[in-house]
Amino acid sequence: MTVASISSVFNAVARHFDDPRAVDALCLTVCPDDQAPVFLTPTQAWDALYGPTPDLDLAASVWRAVLLAARTAHGTTEKWQLLFVWLATPRLTGTVLRICRRLRADRTDMEAEMVLSLLEGLHSDEVDSVDALLRTARTRAWNHARAGGRETACATVEGLANDRATPDQESPEVEPARPLQIEVTRYGQADCLRAEVRFTISPERVSRHALSALRGVAEQLGDPRRTWDSGRRRHLAKGHSPRGTARR
Structure with a gap:
């Protein structure tokens, strides 16, 4: 029992x-x-x-x-x-x-x-x-x-977007999405004045920020196939083999 x-x-x-x-x-x-x-x-x-x-x-x-x-x-x-x-x-x-x-x-x-x-x-x-x-x-x-x-510690904005959960069907009342209160704490600056920053943001805006951040990361990384193709074209334009050595 x-x-x-x-x-x-x-x-x-x-x-x-x-x-x-x-x-x-x-x-x-x-x-x-x-x-x-x-x-x-x-x-x-x-x-x-x-x-x-x-x-x-x-x-x-x-x-x-x-x-x-x-x-x-x-x-x-x-x-x-x-x-x-x-x-x-x-x-x-x-x-x-x-x-x-x-x-x-x-x-x-x-x-x-x-x-x-x-x-x-x-x-x-x-x-x-x-x-x-x-x-x-x-x-x-x-x-x-x-x-x-709503009060979960998170290191990134992407994490806030991913932590949004769906309630169970057994819950009789499903609350609408509420604005999120985000608190930013600054660490590592003991020699100066610092304060916590608190602001309110809508869940939709959090999702947009997350997508923008992910898009920025993807653009910084770039497409490895595109990088390889551009390097190959430069080698061919100079008359060199893309492998760097020509066989006789």
């Missing part, structure tokens, strides 16, 4: 529920429709949601019970909130991996943003369903990754 082997918030929560003492301390009261209440341990609740033979009706009842306990259990709210986060991690891990792959974000930061979003949602009455809580957590992680991507 442990999600991944790297150090992360999701992994820390999973290790907590790997402890038998933490599992035995909780007993979730689930009330399926038109049936007698069922008492489940955290492990049994996990199996009801993600087991090999899931019961959709029982799974819906488990989500309702754990959400209710995480919001209304007096004096023990924290442990039920932790249980809610643990049961929600399989439904969030895929989004974390997509964000990290597409936007090159840090996985630990993304998981932390999602957990904070879940906890804030549990303390708020505005979000009244599990799906809405998970959707809000995914959106918050996407926005946090995009905001971090």
Whole structure:
């Protein structure tokens, strides 16, 4: 049941529920429709949601019970909130991996943003369903990754153009391209006054600058075939062999 082997918030929560003492301390009261209440341990609740033979009706009842306990259990709210986060991690891990792959974000930061979003949602009455809580957590992680991507250190203008990433389709709101704030720091001049230069530039202009820079590099390098042909014509015009020696 442990999600991944790297150090992360999701992994820390999973290790907590790997402890038998933490599992035995909780007993979730689930009330399926038109049936007698069922008492489940955290492990049994996990199996009801993600087991090999899931019961959709029982799974819906488990989500309702754990959400209710995480919001209304007096004096023990924290442990039920932790249980809610643990049961929600399989439904969030895929989004974390997509964000990290597409936007090159840090996985630990993304998981932390999602957990904070879940906890804030549990303390708020505005979000009244599990799906809405998970959707809000995914959106918050996407926005946090995009905001971090706008402040990436880069040595060249070409790198800024190449670092523009496309968000995943799972993100419900795709933000339009915003102007970039570029900060230029000058180093290596300790004997004089210097200051950072900050200016704003549009993404389209960054792309144009990148193409111009690449075109300039190509013109400086030149075409090696053209250089060889021009040298060959000069040798022939002087009556010499292009190899520099004539055979008899």
